[in-house]
Amino acid sequence: MKRFKRLPFLLIAAFVAIGLLVLSVSLSNTEIKKGQAERAQKNILQEIIEATNNENPAINDSLKDKVVVINVWATWCKPCLQEIPELNELVKEYKSDEIVFIALNRENEEEEREKMEETGIEFDYELYFNQDELIDLLYSYKLKNESNAIPLNIVLNKSGQPDFYYMGNQLEKLKEMRIHLSKLRTTTFRIL
DSSP states (O other): OHHHHHHHHHHHHHHHHHHHHHHHHHHHHHHHHHHHHHHHTSOHHHHHHHHTTTOOSSSSGGGTTSEEEEEEOOTTOHHHHHHHHHHHHHHHHHOSSSEEEEEEOSSOHHHHHHHHHHHTOOOOSEEEOSOHHHHHHHHTTOOTTOOSOSOEEEEEOTTSOEEEEEESOOHHHHHHHHHHHHHHHHHHHHHO
């Protein structure tokens, strides 16, 4: 009989817990969308150029008014290596005077190039090594729910704002990026 007296209390407690969980998820999703919208308005390219005094060989004034596709990677990162063939296809299809592809790596250039040669890694992006400062700047734009995971892929539009900012080897995001680059290329050719 005591069990049945506790049942209404347990049901109420369960409903309250479920309600709090739903509210928490809803607030988190709202916060994430707000953060994504705020990040999309930032001129990341200009902010990085200013933070590095326009002295970084990878990201500088020469990239203004261009679409910049950035990949952060390392040879020890299996998801990074898995996406390289698809990224190389993007370079073959979309690289132009208007669309630039750069890959940033924190590691020592000599050691990384040696590992690339040993394992047969061919990466068609313009490669920059020893880029701790620049990579840290790029990660400063991550949201609270995002980590410092690699690979990190970013597409900055001609205004320097991020059209894409995502981490991990996500095939669906690479497909979205391909569609977006295709639209950009079509738009560029129409203007010419």
